[in-house]
Amino acid sequence: MQFKDLPIQKKLLRIVFLINGTVLLVTCVTFFLYEYYIFRKSIVEKLSTIGKIISANSSAALAFDSPDDAKEILSAIKTEPDIVAAYLYDKDGTLFAQYNAGSEKPIFPAELEARGYRFVHSRLEGFEPVMQDNRQLGTLYLKSHLGALYNRLRLYGLIVATVLMLSFVLTYVLVRILKNGISAPILSLAKTALIVSEKQDYSIRAVKMGKDELGSLTDAFNHMLDQIQEQNQSLKEFTQTLEQKVSERTRQLESVNKELEGFSYSVSHDLRAPLRAIIGFTAILEEDYTSKLDEEAMRITTVIKNNSAKMGQLIDDLLAFSRISRQDIAKTQINMTSIVNEVKDDLATQYDISKIQWAIQPLPTITANTNLIRQVWVNLISNAVKYSSKKDDPYIEIGSFLKDKQTAFFVRDNGVGFDQKYSDKLFKVFQRLHKTEDYEGTGIGLALVEKIVARQGGDVWADAEPGKGACFYFSLPV
Amino acid sequence: MRQDRVDLLLVEDNAYDAELTIRHLKKNNMANNLFHVKDGEEALEFIFATGRFADQRDLMQRPKIILLDIQMPKISGIEVLQKIKEDPRTQSIPVVILTSSKEDPDIQKCYALGANSYIVKPVNFESFAEAIVNLGFYWLLLNQPPLDKP
Numbered sequence: 001m002q003f004k005d006l007p008i009q010k011k012l013l014r015i016v017f018l019i020n021g022t023v024l025l026v027t028c029v030t031f032f033l034y035e036y037y038i039f040r041k042s043i044v045e046k047l048s049t050i051g052k053i054i055s056a057n058s059s060a061a062l063a064f065d066s067p068d069d070a071k072e073i074l075s076a077i078k079t080e081p082d083i084v085a086a087y088l089y090d091k092d093g094t095l096f097a098q099y100n101a102g103s104e105k106p107i108f109p110a111e112l113e114a115r116g117y118r119f120v121h122s123r124l125e126g127f128e129p130v131m132q133d134n135r136q137l138g139t140l141y142l143k144s145h146l147g148a149l150y151n152r153l154r155l156y157g158l159i160v161a162t163v164l165m166l167s168f169v170l171t172y173v174l175v176r177i178l179k180n181g182i183s184a185p186i187l188s189l190a191k192t193a194l195i196v197s198e199k200q201d202y203s204i205r206a207v208k209m210g211k212d213e214l215g216s217l218t219d220a221f222n223h224m225l226d227q228i229q230e231q232n233q234s235l236k237e238f239t240q241t242l243e244q245k246v247s248e249r250t251r252q253l254e255s256v257n258k259e260l261e262g263f264s265y266s267v268s269h270d271l272r273a274p275l276r277a278i279i280g281f282t283a284i285l286e287e288d289y290t291s292k293l294d295e296e297a298m299r300i301t302t303v304i305k306n307n308s309a310k311m312g313q314l315i316d317d318l319l320a321f322s323r324i325s326r327q328d329i330a331k332t333q334i335n336m337t338s339i340v341n342e343v344k345d346d347l348a349t350q351y352d353i354s355k356i357q358w359a360i361q362p363l364p365t366i367t368a369n370t371n372l373i374r375q376v377w378v379n380l381i382s383n384a385v386k387y388s389s390k391k392d393d394p395y396i397e398i399g400s401f402l403k404d405k406q407t408a409f410f411v412r413d414n415g416v417g418f419d420q421k422y423s424d425k426l427f428k429v430f431q432r433l434h435k436t437e438d439y440e441g442t443g444i445g446l447a448l449v450e451k452i453v454a455r456q457g458g459d460v461w462a463d464a465e466p467g468k469g470a471c472f473y474f475s476l477p478v
Numbered sequence: 479m480r481q482d483r484v485d486l487l488l489v490e491d492n493a494y495d496a497e498l499t500i501r502h503l504k505k506n507n508m509a510n511n512l513f514h515v516k517d518g519e520e521a522l523e524f525i526f527a528t529g530r531f532a533d534q535r536d537l538m539q540r541p542k543i544i545l546l547d548i549q550m551p552k553i554s555g556i557e558v559l560q561k562i563k564e565d566p567r568t569q570s571i572p573v574v575i576l577t578s579s580k581e582d583p584d585i586q587k588c589y590a591l592g593a594n595s596y597i598v599k600p601v602n603f604e605s606f607a608e609a610i611v612n613l614g615f616y617w618l619l620l621n622q623p624p625l626d627k628p
Binding site: 268269272273274275276277279280283284308309311315 | 492495497549577578583599600602604606
């Protein structure tokens with residue numbers, strides 16, 4: 001785990017330990033080294049002093065050439081357990097007397113040197129000239145082991161180790177006791193934040209524990225919660241108001257719809273009755289009073305009947321048109337090819353489609369309302385049939401393609417076509433670009449198509465050439 | 479005056495619709511035993527031999543078919559239908575509902591109440607006439623009526 005991911009308390013602990021440890025270590029090592037240096041110096045001084053004393057004492061033995069005396073003087077060294085060897089040489093460099101402590105193997109210096117002490121391997125050795133009246137009578141060689149030094153060092157090492165350990169323990173204890181000052185507020189804040197977000201309860205507030213930066217953080221945190229609570233509240237109120245408005249609006253719409261439904265029903269019923277009478281009685285005239293009606297009168301009755309029939313058709317179409325907006329749109333998967341074929345077969349009962357050459361491409365399946373889509377096909381295909389009925393070789397093509405993320409379908413005929421520049425009027429209610437005498441129709445069919453397709457999120461358009469034919473397109477979202 | 483046997487009872491408030499219907503039935507020789515009442519009240523009195531028909535009618539001489547217009551003032555067609563189908567004596571009389579619009583919200587109700595058939599009065603007279611004649615032919619000639627006696 002990376003340091004930055006450790007919990008705060010562990011971080012604190014490690015930092016304090018690190019600092020503590022480093023500081024202590026540096027201090028101890030410094031002292032250690034200092035002591036070592038000082039102690040070495042003192043050892044050298046001590047040996048040097050002993051050397052001086054012994055050389056002074058041995059000058060008489062050398063002067064009087066008395067090795068036994070010299071040996072006796074040397075042997076006094078044994079009171080100094082650190083000194084392991086003392087060799088006295090005369091002025092020619094010959095060994096005059098020697099002292100070897102205990103089990104130490106005598107190792108004689110290779111050559112005699114002038115006065116001086118030095119550390120060699122793990123020994124301190126030195127040369128002290130024996131003088132008398134400024135004449136060198138000989139040289140004293142001393143060798144001391146560093147036992148004392150090593151003991152000292154060991155002692156110091158032990159002290160350092162103990163101090164370090166104690167301080168670690170102390171640090172740990174103190175950190176544990178004092179951590180609350182730093183980490184407690186942080187942990188408390190973190191915990192509060194966690195609870196707030198888990199329970200989504202924005203009424204909880206964090207406890208401020210001090211006036212330091214954490215205190216300001218706690219204040220800021222609490223302030224944020226205040227704001228959130230407030231915003232939540234106003235959001236809730238707003239949603240409620242909105243819901244109220246929506247349900248009110250829905251109620252209004254529903255009642256308007258109901259009114260419209262009732263209205264359409266009465267319209268259809270009440271408009272149709274007199275129409276029935278007009279048509280029926282005109283028929284009576286035609287049938288029962290034929291003898292009393294001349295040609296012109298018969299023509300007039302025909303006009304009356306035709307116009308009444310047209311009015312009936314208009315009533316039906318208008319009602320169908322208004323019904324579209326009131327319907328719920330239930331969408332299902334629609335097999336366009338089968339619907340087109342159904343419509344084509346249905347049309348065969350109304351129109352003579354035997355002469356028509358059909359080219360129906362395979363059509364994709366889409367999701368939409370079956371009845372409405374069927375209505376679209378009925379209108380478009382019956383239009384194509386109607387407007388190509390006067391051609392000798394009527395030809396109707398039906399297909400589909402992709403356009404702008406929608407599936408587009410088209411019905412193309414080679415009929416009478418229309419003038420392209422009026423094409424946007426085509427889809428309006430009651431707009432017709434041809435005369436009723438030439439092609440029957442009420443002018444609602446295409447408006448119905450446009451309304452249905454628009455309601456499902458699609459588009460309609462058309463292009464044509466007078467005399468050559470027309471192509472009507474509608475697209476639906478995929 | 480005792481009524482002659484009535485085979486077809488036409489309940490229609492619209493005088494013109496009635497006239498057209500009767501005229502066409504006459505043309506096809508189906509209007510011999512036809513009676514026309516102009517509203518629901520008269521229809522019920524006729525069927526149940528009450529009110530103005532108390533002495534004139536024998537309830538058990540039931541018509542072979544009742545053509546019943548739905549939209550009528552005062553007592554509506556639905557009420558008449560209900561009363562006819564509720565009474566065990568008149569239950570079995572076939573009732574054909576006439577309406578001027580196929581969006582009539584009452585169509586389900588009519589079938590639920592026991593209407594035998596439901597016909598839209600088309601605007602186009604030819605179709606209307608044809609429907610009437612088919613009706614007459616079917617119910618007056620083809621269909622086997624329930625027995626007169628209970």
